[in-house]
Amino acid sequence: MLRQGIKSLQDPKSLVSRYVGSFAWTILVLITLMSFLLYLMYWKTNRLYVEHFIFTMHQQSGAFMILTLLFAFNDYILDIEWLGLPTIAWIGISLLLAMKRFYRRSWPWTVLMWMVFCVLYLLLMILEFIVTLLVVNV
Numbered sequence: 001m002l003r004q005g006i007k008s009l010q011d012p013k014s015l016v017s018r019y020v021g022s023f024a025w026t027i028l029v030l031i032t033l034m035s036f037l038l039y040l041m042y043w044k045t046n047r048l049y050v051e052h053f054i055f056t057m058h059q060q061s062g063a064f065m066i067l068t069l070l071f072a073f074n075d076y077i078l079d080i081e082w083l084g085l086p087t088i089a090w091i092g093i094s095l096l097l098a099m100k101r102f103y104r105r106s107w108p109w110t111v112l113m114w115m116v117f118c119v120l121y122l123l124l125m126i127l128e129f130i131v132t133l134l135v136v137n138v
Contacts, residue, residue: 018136026132031056033124041113042103055102063091092118
């Protein structure tokens, strides 16, 4: 790790370009892992893993589309930095509503599973970010 840290300090631009180049693979691995977690969380629904994967892919692509539009408008058209937190909240609420509609469970169960999903998503994303930084810097 020390050697990797020294490499990244010596040439930070190459680290960033390699990380951005591997970002799509990082997200695909994250979607795969989160789909498997949904499969485990909702194993009694008799849904196939592929259905959870498509659900997660759909939600992730929608979130990225909204975030891309927010960054594009913020950088090039308007100064709308204040929209960041409401956008993140909207993405979270839309995930909650999508989980309620897709899995057809009660509200307390859906909210509990949504909270577990969000915490695990955050933890896995942080872990995967760190692992990816270590791997791309080799």
